[in-house]
Amino acid sequence: MNYQDKVVLVTGGANGIGRAIGWAYLKLGAAVVVADIDETKGKELQEQYLAMGYNAFFYEIDLCNVREIDKLFRTILDKYQRIDILINNAGKGNFKSLYELSIDEWDEIINLNLRAAFAAAQQFVLHTQGTSYGRIINIASTRYLMSEANSEAYAASKGGLISLTHALAISLSAENVTVNAISPGWIENNDYEQLTENDHQQHPSKRVGKPEDIAEMCLFLTDEKNDFINGQNIVIDGGMTKKMIYV
8 A cells, every 4th residue: 555645634633542643644755734632642652753754744633613623724735735534533422321421421421522524624625626536534433333321422422423423424425425434443542551451351353442543444445446335333342242151
């Protein structure tokens, strides 16, 4: 896979899965825009990437503000004159009791995890319309399919992302844009070495996932040769959602 001269936008790209995704594209020659609210981590990343000779750019943004998303795309087009790949990765959860979660807190999760993804996709297709190539990936979650208690807002937002994915794929069928989702299971973003043997062995694949597992699938789905995978949700969870569990 060669991403030379491609421009990639990764929302929530300063940490965790988003950081791994950005790094994967940079290593294959792409220019990567990291859009994140975390100014400290974002600027640190930009300095690291530039020092290594990579073409990277950090843009501080609150993705709950749709007007800021418009500005983000104008900035990217001014800087690079194009955009090729959108990775809607930004998201958060609020696992508060159903009896205590406020509507404002619900709206915050839905706005960041779902509304911002739609707004970014809308801007993306406006600027790729009529071009020969475009790719959108929405990072969802296996929680679209199964839940723990007190996860209503997060689960609803990720379920909405799955539906948004296939709706966009159909709406964009006249364009050269594919839209797919990835639903990670347990992906350890922090101290992988602190995981227990039981953590790993409960997975059919015998290990907990890493951010790089998601990044590799992004690279595969956005490759120019892969234009027949469209509207799909790829579950990457080491097989856990296929495992029947009784307690």
